Amino acid sequence: MSARVLIVDDLFPNVKLLETKLGLEYFDTLAAMNGPDAIAICEKGLCDLVLLDVMMPGMDGFEVCRRLKNNPVTAHIPVVMVTALDQPSDRLKGLDAGADDFLTKPVDDTALFTRVRSLVRLKAVTDELRQRALASRAIGMGDPLVTAAAETGLDAQILLVEDRPGAADRMAGALSQHHRVTVEADPLTAIQVAAEGEFDLALISLDLSGHDGLRLCSQLRSLDRTRGMPLIMIAEAHDRARIVRGLDFGVHDYLMRPVDRNELLARARTQVRRKRFSDVLRGAMQASMQMAVTDGLTGLHNRRYLDNHLGMLFSEEGMRHRPMAALILDIDRFKAINDTYGHEAGDDVLRAFADRVRQHTRPIDIVARYGGEEIVVVLPDAGLAEAHAIAERIRERIQAAPFAVQRATRDLPVTVSIGVAVRCADDASPGDMLRRADEGLYEAKAGGRNRVVAQAA
Amino acid sequence: MSARVLIVDDLFPNVKLLETKLGLEYFDTLAAMNGPDAIAICEKGLCDLVLLDVMMPGMDGFEVCRRLKNNPVTAHIPVVMVTALDQPSDRLKGLDAGADDFLTKPVDDTALFTRVRSLVRLKAVTDELRQRALASRAIGMGDPLVTAAAETGLDAQILLVEDRPGAADRMAGALSQHHRVTVEADPLTAIQVAAEGEFDLALISLDLSGHDGLRLCSQLRSLDRTRGMPLIMIAEAHDRARIVRGLDFGVHDYLMRPVDRNELLARARTQVRRKRFSDVLRGAMQASMQMAVTDGLTGLHNRRYLDNHLGMLFSEEGMRHRPMAALILDIDRFKAINDTYGHEAGDDVLRAFADRVRQHTRPIDIVARYGGEEIVVVLPDAGLAEAHAIAERIRERIQAAPFAVQRATRDLPVTVSIGVAVRCADDASPGDMLRRADEGLYEAKAGGRNRVVAQAA
Numbered sequence: 001m002s003a004r005v006l007i008v009d010d011l012f013p014n015v016k017l018l019e020t021k022l023g024l025e026y027f028d029t030l031a032a033m034n035g036p037d038a039i040a041i042c043e044k045g046l047c048d049l050v051l052l053d054v055m056m057p058g059m060d061g062f063e064v065c066r067r068l069k070n071n072p073v074t075a076h077i078p079v080v081m082v083t084a085l086d087q088p089s090d091r092l093k094g095l096d097a098g099a100d101d102f103l104t105k106p107v108d109d110t111a112l113f114t115r116v117r118s119l120v121r122l123k124a125v126t127d128e129l130r131q132r133a134l135a136s137r138a139i140g141m142g143d144p145l146v147t148a149a150a151e152t153g154l155d156a157q158i159l160l161v162e163d164r165p166g167a168a169d170r171m172a173g174a175l176s177q178h179h180r181v182t183v184e185a186d187p188l189t190a191i192q193v194a195a196e197g198e199f200d201l202a203l204i205s206l207d208l209s210g211h212d213g214l215r216l217c218s219q220l221r222s223l224d225r226t227r228g229m230p231l232i233m234i235a236e237a238h239d240r241a242r243i244v245r246g247l248d249f250g251v252h253d254y255l256m257r258p259v260d261r262n263e264l265l266a267r268a269r270t271q272v273r274r275k276r277f278s279d280v281l282r283g284a285m286q287a288s289m290q291m292a293v294t295d296g297l298t299g300l301h302n303r304r305y306l307d308n309h310l311g312m313l314f315s316e317e318g319m320r321h322r323p324m325a326a327l328i329l330d331i332d333r334f335k336a337i338n339d340t341y342g343h344e345a346g347d348d349v350l351r352a353f354a355d356r357v358r359q360h361t362r363p364i365d366i367v368a369r370y371g372g373e374e375i376v377v378v379l380p381d382a383g384l385a386e387a388h389a390i391a392e393r394i395r396e397r398i399q400a401a402p403f404a405v406q407r408a409t410r411d412l413p414v415t416v417s418i419g420v421a422v423r424c425a426d427d428a429s430p431g432d433m434l435r436r437a438d439e440g441l442y443e444a445k446a447g448g449r450n451r452v453v454a455q456a457a
Numbered sequence: 458m459s460a461r462v463l464i465v466d467d468l469f470p471n472v473k474l475l476e477t478k479l480g481l482e483y484f485d486t487l488a489a490m491n492g493p494d495a496i497a498i499c500e501k502g503l504c505d506l507v508l509l510d511v512m513m514p515g516m517d518g519f520e521v522c523r524r525l526k527n528n529p530v531t532a533h534i535p536v537v538m539v540t541a542l543d544q545p546s547d548r549l550k551g552l553d554a555g556a557d558d559f560l561t562k563p564v565d566d567t568a569l570f571t572r573v574r575s576l577v578r579l580k581a582v583t584d585e586l587r588q589r590a591l592a593s594r595a596i597g598m599g600d601p602l603v604t605a606a607a608e609t610g611l612d613a614q615i616l617l618v619e620d621r622p623g624a625a626d627r628m629a630g631a632l633s634q635h636h637r638v639t640v641e642a643d644p645l646t647a648i649q650v651a652a653e654g655e656f657d658l659a660l661i662s663l664d665l666s667g668h669d670g671l672r673l674c675s676q677l678r679s680l681d682r683t684r685g686m687p688l689i690m691i692a693e694a695h696d697r698a699r700i701v702r703g704l705d706f707g708v709h710d711y712l713m714r715p716v717d718r719n720e721l722l723a724r725a726r727t728q729v730r731r732k733r734f735s736d737v738l739r740g741a742m743q744a745s746m747q748m749a750v751t752d753g754l755t756g757l758h759n760r761r762y763l764d765n766h767l768g769m770l771f772s773e774e775g776m777r778h779r780p781m782a783a784l785i786l787d788i789d790r791f792k793a794i795n796d797t798y799g800h801e802a803g804d805d806v807l808r809a810f811a812d813r814v815r816q817h818t819r820p821i822d823i824v825a826r827y828g829g830e831e832i833v834v835v836l837p838d839a840g841l842a843e844a845h846a847i848a849e850r851i852r853e854r855i856q857a858a859p860f861a862v863q864r865a866t867r868d869l870p871v872t873v874s875i876g877v878a879v880r881c882a883d884d885a886s887p888g889d890m891l892r893r894a895d896e897g898l899y900e901a902k903a904g905g906r907n908r909v910v911a912q913a914a
Contacts, residue, residue, distance in 0.1 A: 002674070002675040002676075002678035002679050002706040002707055003678075003679055004679045026671060026672060026674075026675035026702065026706055027675070027679075028675065028676055028679040045681070048679070121578065124578075124581075124582055125581055125582055125585055128582055128585045128586060129585060131739075132589070132739075132742055132743075132746075135742075135743055135746060136746045139746060139747055139750055214483060215483060217459070217483075218459040218483035218484070218485065219459075219485055221459035221460075222459050222460055222461045222484075222485040222505070224502070245483065249459040249483055250459055282588075282589075285589055285592075285742070285746075286589075286592055288745070288746045288749045289589075289592060289593045289596060289742075289745045289746070289749070290596055291749040291761065292745045292746070292748040292749035293596055296759070296760055296761050297760075302753070303753060303754075304748065304753050335792050339902070342895075343828070343895065371800070371829065372828065372829030372830070373829070438799075438800065445796075
């Protein structure tokens with residue numbers, strides 16, 4: 001994936017060198033000579049990845065990284081820190097600031113390109129989610145990015161696939177401080193455990209005895225159930241080629257043995273945060289789609305859902321010759337409740353009304369709020385007699401006990417009128433059936449309310 | 458990206474050979490020995506890409522490909538056809554059937570791996586969209602995949618970047634049969650044209666005089682405005698290395714010179730279909746999010762939107778010291794309209810009522826359907842006197858002309874009562890302001906309807 005790489009360094013020759021290297025690999029580059037400029041470029045959404053020098057006058061690289069990772073607008077941009085000194089403490093400080101990786105100057109080309117490509121590819125998938133989240137914010141649906149960026153990356157479910165008992169104990173011990181860890185020595189069992197569990201991360205030894213750990217990584221990246229789970233390879237110095245291969249096919253990160261305890265914790269946390277960032281965005285999108293077919297007050301389906309589903313039930317060939325019934329329920333004298341006790345009392349009644357109706361219908365029935373105080377119930381496979389009996393039972397249950405309003409300080413008697421109709425062979429659309437049910441409802445109201453009227457075709 | 462590759466071939470040694478090659482590159486493989494088995498595996502969602510032999514007894518590869526590409530469940534799975542005979546007619550037949558590419562036996566390893574990796578990566582981004590579409594279908598929001606898969610790939614906007622006049626004319630001529638083509642010889646202008654236009658596809662010569670066409674590809678893949686646009690490279694035989702590089706960073710396909718007219722048309726069409734597939738899914742998602750904050754009947758914002766936005770307006774520091782007013786509008790005796798003339802007439806009145814209110818408010822005002830026959834208008838920066846004047850104007854416009862119902866065969870006089878309130882310094886939440894507006898509404902109703910009552914804090 002091509003991408004715009006932002007190079008941040010206060011020394012011009014360093015910028016130039018990286019620009020040339022990346023340009024030859026067909027990356028687009030931008031440059032910033034200090035932290036504030038770098039942050040401004042990221043906030044404007046002008047880059048896909050940041051190569052960030054640690055030592056800069058004014059705001060140093062750690063601070064720049066921290067600010068980028070704590071800002072919902074920039075938290076998704078991968079940051080690779082670049083340092084002249086390979087002090088473990090620096091490395092750790094960068095990872096703790098949220099950096100995705102750490103490269104040492106002079107920068108090794110393979111390491112640089114492999115890492116940049118891998119991070120850019122992973123970002124491409126998240127970007128699609130992020131675009132949807134931005135769109136949802138633009139139309140006023142709240143801001144999932146803020147929640148997503150606030151994720152701590154702690155308290156995760158982690159799978160550790162390692163068959164050296166000593167190493168497994170040490171790593172599991174360190175991780176258990178903040179996470180729940182499952183250790184698995186056998187790669188085949190590991191796949192099963194991973195597919196059946198809900199892991200936020202898997203750490204996988206490349207040197208499992210008798211098994212190529214990288215193959216396990218590839219399988220976990222391929223299976224539907226596990227491809228969303230980030231992977232960290234645990235490698236030896238001689239595993240360079242396999243590390244590059246792994247990053248190339250979608251493994252997220254790696255740790256070199258002997259594994260530094262703090263680096264382990266920092267890298268694990270970064271991956272967990274990344275995964276949860278995506279999960280939160282997906283969840284928000286799912287919730288917003290759910291909202292589009294749900295009535296906010298009662299939690300019932302809304303009219304849009306009813307129209308969609310009834311349309312499908314009417315058009316499906318297999319459903320055409322099966323019976324179907326519809327009830328339209330309307331609370332009697334609902335306006336008087338609103339006018340006398342206020343809208344909040346009216347809302348209480350509507351919610352409780354919806355609950356009672358739901359309690360007396362089956363899971364396969366569609367229960368939808370149709371309008372103000374009206375509910376429609378669609379009963380697949382029900383004939384007129386059965387539908388009438390169900391309507392009668394609901395009518396009776398509404399009347400049976402008064403409705404609590406105004407924080408349960410007052411009880412209101414409520415009744416409901418119900419029109420019932422069944423589908424006819426020559427109905428052209430669901431509207432025909434509903435119209436007959438509506439006529440039944442009208443008669444029920446005219447006949448004195450609190451009654452059920454079934455309308456023959 | 459690792460992936461599950463389905464190898465379809467009726468000869469066991471061929472299957473074995475590809476299995477071994479792909480396995481060494483850490484791909485997971487599955488095998489099918491005939492067309493129907495292959496289709497079944499794809500329908501079950503068990504693979505990410507299909508390597509499809511052309512010559513098979515029974516259903517041949519072309520037919521398998523056609524069925525996969527015409528089925529909404531499998532249309533998104535890339536198909537690479539593999540054939541022993543490199544007949545241009547075969548090649549074309551495969552591309553016409555919807556195949557993403559065509560490889561000749563004995564299969565060249567670099568070509569195979571480059572192509573498989575590139576297609577799998579592109580699929581990973583679409584998969585995220587597809588998952589959202591499946592989720593939206595599961596909750597009953599219609600099925601965008603059916604629409605997306607039915608896309609023809611014709612009548613597209615195509616940008617052709619080519620500075621050899623003869624070649625440009627030939628290609629533009631061929632493409633113009635089915636598409637609108639813009640030819641651009643200068644790569645710098647081409648970027649601008651691409652960023653400002655709405656192209657479905659760009660074809661880019663790698664051998665622009667004085668410019669590396671691959672760099673143009675990389676820039677188009679990097680820019681926000683153009684990264685969604687598919688790219689096809691036009692290359693010479695000696696460009697192998699650059700083709701691999703291009704496919705690696707996200708270019709979608711390539712054509713070798715001399716460009717075969719029919720292959721050009723087939724490959725262009727495949728890319729246009731692919732892009733529109735994603736566009737349709739994105740559009741459906743956007744629509745479903747829009748629906749979540751829109752009232753289906755009136756097209757106004759719904760209560761959920763109002764609650765979100767008012768909450769934001771109340772919590773933002775910058776908004777805290779600026780005036781704000783709210784109107785609650787309720788149609789007088791609306792229930793009588795429903796009861797006398799039917800629900801459809803009631804709906805007509807609600808729609809027309811919403812339209813008139815919208816016509817007399819500003820774009821920055823929030824106009825939302827609050828409940829059955831109630832609309833709330835939020836007026837940022839308006840004080841009590843101004844809000845009262847706006848409410849009075851709306852009341853007057855509602856009364857001024859009757860409402861047409863029952864397909865304009867009947868006119869109903871309608872009036873509205875309106876409660877007005879402004880935000881107070883000690884309001885804890887938007888609910889406080891709305892409650893006062895509701896009290897104003899109640900007084901307006903009690904005072905005889907068709908009037909505006911402003912409620913001081």
